[in-house]
Amino acid sequence: MARPRKPLLSRDRIVEAASALVDAEGLDAVSTRRLAAVLGVSGPSLYNHFRNKDEILDAVADAVSVQVDLSMFEASDPRDWRAALHDWALSYRAALAAHPHIVPVLARGPGRRPAGLRVADAVFGAMVGAGWPPAQATRIGALMRYFITGSALGSFARGFVDDESAYDPADYPHLGQAHLLAERGREVDEGAFETGLRALLDGLALQYEEYARPTETVRRAPKRP
């Protein structure tokens, strides 16, 4: 065939097909040859549009970051950083849950992925706008990402196996029902995420008061709304 008058491929078409393949069969199922076959071309054709396979997977990951809602950070009241962080965390988690197989790529950090950077930028900007010192704002963006991607990657339940024989009670006296965890999978995951997110936000709120009232001698109890 050689060169067609209208390109058969585009970055978008490649990313779309790769995303579908990742979602359907996982990261390992994506080889340049298989991906090319799905697109009706030969393997090397992909290299006209991406430098290598990693760049394709980065683009797939970034397409997920695009789905993360950031509108809460443009809220009128910058004081409401807690609510914004909370809503953003849920949106982030939902985006990852919809494409669990690409999470390992996302969990490594934004790298040069534009949408990933946009997310980091929005969080940092909103926290600074809310009165957090820049150094703390950086940390908050990082630690929230740690928690959210960590939870998406290694959900506690999927981490156990649905097979009682794997857990000899003599070895693990407290894990008697561990094999049941696989069953209660989603339940445990969501519970752990909720509990962790609340703890994180509660804890940050305590720290915020230290920064918001740095001159005060004695720390007051938080005021009740």
Added chain:
Amino acid sequence: MARPRKPLLSRDRIVEAASALVDAEGLDAVSTRRLAAVLGVSGPSLYNHFRNKDEILDAVADAVSVQVDLSMFEASDPRDWRAALHDWALSYRAALAAHPHIVPVLARGPGRRPAGLRVADAVFGAMVGAGWPPAQATRIGALMRYFITGSALGSFARGFVDDESAYDPADYPHLGQAHLLAERGREVDEGAFETGLRALLDGLALQYEEYARPTETVRRAPKRP
């Protein structure tokens, strides 16, 4: 050569060599052929000791979990769950930091890895012993792992690139100094981890009080977003 009178290989020797290879050159550097070459045997020999490559990497990951200190959970005072959790988190992080390339395997959860399960068991048992309801103890084990492995995997700083051109200020108004982050890598990582760990423990302490005083009149802690 065929079968030697004394085995050339053992699971331990294989794991040791694989660990060294992972540490020195990363996960991708480990192929069955290369690993076998390091050990002075041919590739297929490994299959006499492990069912497949994944099992080898699981064993490498488990060797890291063995390094995690759990002695703090045997402390005399079970009330001191907070201090124990804190010290354990530091020990866990240190173990991961010493072998960063294997973290992606560890972050997926304990699976059937004995040492990984021992860790989960110790945390769960200690939290129940400290008075947490079992359901909450499960969640705490999970969420702590989310945070710790998430932080080890996707350290904020390594996630950025040391190249100013990657961050056009028009696109990311708040990330003007993002390229400096790579430089300040360890600093940011450790700060984010510290801040996050403190927030997590502070937040859990608040929740603990809810459970420790369950008979208190109907007034529950205000549910926040």
Added chain:
DNA sequence: ACCTGAACACCGTTCAAGT
């Protein structure tokens, strides 16, 4: 039981050749 070489069905990537 434990190692070997040969073999199978794959990989990611490069490159000259075609239009």
Added chain:
DNA sequence: ACCTGAACACCGTTCAAGT
């Protein structure tokens, strides 16, 4: 510019054959 087939240097894993 964009696709092709051929080629290179690899993979993980199976298996019959050797001792």
